[in-house]
Amino acid sequence: MQRTRLAASAAVALVALLAGCASPASLAPTPVAPSAADLVPLGELDVLADPRAFVGPSTAVLAAASIEPVALDEAPALPTTVTSHDLDGDIPVTVDSADRIIGLDIAGSIGATLFGLGAGDRVIGRDTSTAFAEAAELPLVTSGGHSINSEAVIALRPDLVITDGTVGPIDVVLQLREAGIDVVFVDTEPSLEGIGELARQVAAAIGASGAGEQLATRLGDEVAAKVSEIAGIAPAVTADRLRMLFLYLRGSSGIYYLFGEESGADTLIESLGGIDVAGEIGWSGMKPMTDEALVAADPDLILVMTDGLASAGGVDGLLESKPAIALTGAGQNKRFVDMADGDILSFGPRTAGVLDALARAIYAPAP
Numbered sequence: 001m002q003r004t005r006l007a008a009s010a011a012v013a014l015v016a017l018l019a020g021c022a023s024p025a026s027l028a029p030t031p032v033a034p035s036a037a038d039l040v041p042l043g044e045l046d047v048l049a050d051p052r053a054f055v056g057p058s059t060a061v062l063a064a065a066s067i068e069p070v071a072l073d074e075a076p077a078l079p080t081t082v083t084s085h086d087l088d089g090d091i092p093v094t095v096d097s098a099d100r101i102i103g104l105d106i107a108g109s110i111g112a113t114l115f116g117l118g119a120g121d122r123v124i125g126r127d128t129s130t131a132f133a134e135a136a137e138l139p140l141v142t143s144g145g146h147s148i149n150s151e152a153v154i155a156l157r158p159d160l161v162i163t164d165g166t167v168g169p170i171d172v173v174l175q176l177r178e179a180g181i182d183v184v185f186v187d188t189e190p191s192l193e194g195i196g197e198l199a200r201q202v203a204a205a206i207g208a209s210g211a212g213e214q215l216a217t218r219l220g221d222e223v224a225a226k227v228s229e230i231a232g233i234a235p236a237v238t239a240d241r242l243r244m245l246f247l248y249l250r251g252s253s254g255i256y257y258l259f260g261e262e263s264g265a266d267t268l269i270e271s272l273g274g275i276d277v278a279g280e281i282g283w284s285g286m287k288p289m290t291d292e293a294l295v296a297a298d299p300d301l302i303l304v305m306t307d308g309l310a311s312a313g314g315v316d317g318l319l320e321s322k323p324a325i326a327l328t329g330a331g332q333n334k335r336f337v338d339m340a341d342g343d344i345l346s347f348g349p350r351t352a353g354v355l356d357a358l359a360r361a362i363y364a365p366a367p
Contacts, residue, residue, distance in 0.1 A: 039063050039356075039360075041229070042229045042230060042232065042233050042356065042359055042360070042363075043229060043232050043233065045233060045360065045363070045364040046364060047233045047363045047364045048363055048364065048365075050240075051235065051242055051300075051301075051362065051363055052240070052242060052300045052329070053333075054333065054335060054365065055333045055334060055335070056333070056334055056335070056365070057315050057334055057335070057336040057337070057338065058336075058337050058338075058361040058362070058365035058366065059306065059337070059338050059339070059361060060337055060338070060339040060344075060354075060357040060358045060360065060361035060362075061339070061340075061357055062340075062343055062350065062353050062354065062357050063353060063356065063357065064353055066132065066133050066134060067112055067115045067116050067120075067132060067134060067349045067350065068116070068349075069115060069116055069117065069118035069120065070116065070117060070118055070211050070214045070215045070218065074208050074210045074211050076098055076206060076207035076208055077207040077208070077209070078095060078096060078097060078098060078206075078207040079094055079095060079096045079097075079207075080094070080095055080204070080205075080207045081093065081094045081095075082095065082184060082201075082204050082205050084183070084184045084185045085185045085186060085187030086165075086185050087165045087170060087185070093182060093183070093184050094182070095159075095160055095182045095184065095205055095206070095207065096159070096182065097159040097160070097182075098119070098122060098159055098160050098205070098206040098207060099122055099159055100122060100124045100156070100157060100158045100159045100160070101114060101119065101122050101123050101124065101158060101159065101160045101161075101162065101206065102123065102124060102125040102126070102141060102153060102156065102158045102160075102161050102162070103123065103126075103127070103130065103161075103162045103163070103202070104127045104141070104142070104148060104161060104162070104163040104167050104173075105127065105129070105163060105164045105166050105167060106127075106129060106146050106166035106167055106345075107129050107166070107190075107264070107342075107345045107346045107347065107348075108126075108127060108128075108129030108130040108131065108132070108342050108346050108348075109164075109198060109346050109347050109348035110130075110162050110163065110164065110186070110198070110202060110348075111123065111126055111127065111129075111130030111135055112130065112132060112346060112348040112349045112350055113198055113199055113202045113215070113348045113349060114162075114202060114206070115132075115134055115135065115349070116199065116215050116219075116348065116349035117199065117202065117203050117206070117208055117211045117212065117215055118208075118211055119206055119208065120134055120135070122206075123135065123138065124138065124139070124156050124157075124158060125138055125139045125140070125141040125152070125153065125156045125158065126138040126139070126140060126141065127140075127141065127142045127146065127148075127167060128140065128142045128146055128341075128342070129146075129341065129342040129346065130342070131340075131342040132342070132350065139152065139156060140152070141153045141156070142167060146166075146167045146168075147167070147168070147169070148167055148168060148169070148172045148173065150172045150175055150176060153176055153181075154176070154179055154181075158181055159181070159182060160181070160182045160183075160184065160205065160206070161173070161176055161181055161182070161183045161184070162183075162184050162185075162186060162202055162205050162206075163183070163184075163185055163186070164185060164186050164187065164188070165185055184205040186198060186201040186202060186205070187201070188201065190262075190263065190264030190267065190345070190347055191264065191267040191347065192223050192227070192267055192271060192347070192351070194347060195216070195219050195220070195223065195347050195348060195351055196215075196216030196217070196219060196220050197216070198347070198348060199212045199215040199216040199219060199348075200212040200213065200216055203215070215349070219348075219349060219351065219352070222351075222352040223271075223351055223352050223355070225352070226352040226355045226356055227271050227355065229356075229359075230271065230272060230273050230355060230359045231273060233273075233359065233363050233364075234272070234273025234274075234359075234363065235273065238275075241273060241274055241275050242273070242274045242275065242300045242301050242362065243274065243275045243277045243297075243298065243299050243300045243301070243329070244269045244272070244274035244275065244276065244277065244299055244300070244301045244302070244303060245258065245269075245276075245277050245278055245294075245297055245299035245301075245302050245303070245330070246258070246259040246263070246265030246268070246269065246278070246302075246303045246304075247259075247289065247302050247303070247304050247308075248286065248304075248305065248308060249304055249305070249308035249309060249311060249312045249318070250308060250311050252311045253311075255288075256288065256289040256322065257286050257287065257288055257289060258278055258283055258286075258287060258288075258289045258293060258294070258297075259278065259285075259286050260276075260278035260279060260282075260283030260285060260286070260287070261276070261278065261279045261283065261285070262285055263285055263286050264345050264347060265278070265303070265345065266278070266279050267347075268303070268344075268345065268355075268358075269303070271355055272355065272358055272359060272362060273359075274301070274362075277297040277298065277299050278293075278297060280297065281293060281296050281297050283297075289322075291322075291324035294322075294324045294325060294327075294328060295324055295327055295328065297328070298328050298329055299328055299329065299330045300329045300330055300333075300335060301330050301335045301336070301337060301362065302325070302328075302330045302331075302335065302336050302337075303336075303337055303338075303339075303344065303358075304336055304337070304338045305338065305339065305340070305341040305344055306338040306339060306340050306341060307340075307341050308338075308341065309336065309338045315334050315336055318336075319331055319334070337358065337361045337362055339354070339357065339358060339361075343357075344358075
């Protein structure tokens with residue numbers, strides 16, 4: 001999977017850069033999550049007549065932060081030998097026990113998938129992005145953003161660590177294997193299609209292939225239905241579609257990254273009925289923002305992480321510190337949509353909910 005290898009390599013480089021960059025406190029109160037029962041279907045929303053003309057920022061909030069596990073009673077088929085997709089090549093790994101598991105990745109997708117498989121009671125630690133309700137009280141084993149703390153991991157005595165190589169340093173992950181912990185690398189695309197494959201690979205590693213197939217099927221159906229719903233409220237004519245860009249911010253550390261093709265942001269934008277303008281200008285992976293690239297892309301709307309936007313001083317602080325953004329249509333209209341850092345790029349059990357929340361903030365923003 002060449003696309004995945006490129007994305008993983010870019011993510012590893014980004015993680016190394018971000019080590020020591022703690023998530024800032026938000027400048028605004030945390031939005032209250034709406035009740036899923038109170039939400040009307042997307043097709044019944046009073047959507048914007050012209051989403052490109054809307055002025056002002058909005059926040060996307062998941063209606064249901066919890067994860068529903070598959071209803072399958074399956075005893076783990078262990079030991080099992082699976083293919084670990086290490087960054088330098090595939091190797092066989094025999095997993096003897098999966099009673100104590102840790103999932104590690106930059107978006108929290110592996111941790112969420114473990115809970116979706118019904119293995120949440122065996123997850124003993126978490127990364128920064130695995131912050132949904134059921135996992136929030138688990139010990140944190142990453143520090144300074146997304147840097148793995150090997151001592152914290154080893155102290156929890158895990159049988160199995162599952163990762164995709166997007167958190168590191170990689171040497172630390174390999175040291176865990178040398179310490180006698182089974183480490184399995186999964187390899188999936190950051191895309192809607194990759195959600196099911198992630199479920200299958202994580203399930204295989206814990207000896208629960210049946211649960212993996214059931215979860216993959218359920219998530220595929222949920223996401224397909226949500227993308228279809230969004231298509232019903234997004235502009236049908238290409239010329240009217242929102243030109244979107246994903247901007248990663250850590251203003252307190254002077255870090256501004258554009259996420260382009262093969263980063264997952266492109267898939268997210270296309271699923272929301274938008275045009276990925278980073279792809280239009282040939283931007284791939286995750287690279288430092290340049291004024292020239294931003295002006296050339298000229299987005300109508302910019303997607304950001306909530307804490308990232310806060311770290312840049314909010315919308316006004318960002319526009320003041322980065323005048324090039326103010327030259328774009330999004331900057332002139334202050335058209336930013338933010339979502340919690342651990343939610344917005346999570347490709348896993350919560351993806352349909354993430355798409356739903358973003359669609360509401362984009363096409364029917366709260367007054």
